[in-house]
Amino acid sequence: MGVVSALAIYFVIWWTVLFAILPMGVRSQAETGDIVPGTVHSAPAAPALGRKALLTTLISALVFGAFYASTQIFGFGLDDLPRIIPGT
Structure with missing residues (x-):
């Protein structure tokens, strides 16, 4: 995985996590x-x-770390999903 690809994936993860966290505690x-x-x-008070x-940022770093480890270190990819999820 190149640096630009890693940054793009992290960017998508960051925005997804942000939209999940925004409504919490408001x-x-x-x-x-x-x-x-x-x-x-x-309107939100604070x-x-x-x-x-x-x-x-912290949660996104953990999610990206798990993604990076599973794809780059352990070698899992989208082609492996039929073998992991039975019946597909």
């Missing part, structure tokens, strides 16, 4: 009772994007 302005004028009541970006 409370709306209506739930907290602190509604900023001009915003929707369902989204903590920096912490979520860091958490996304």
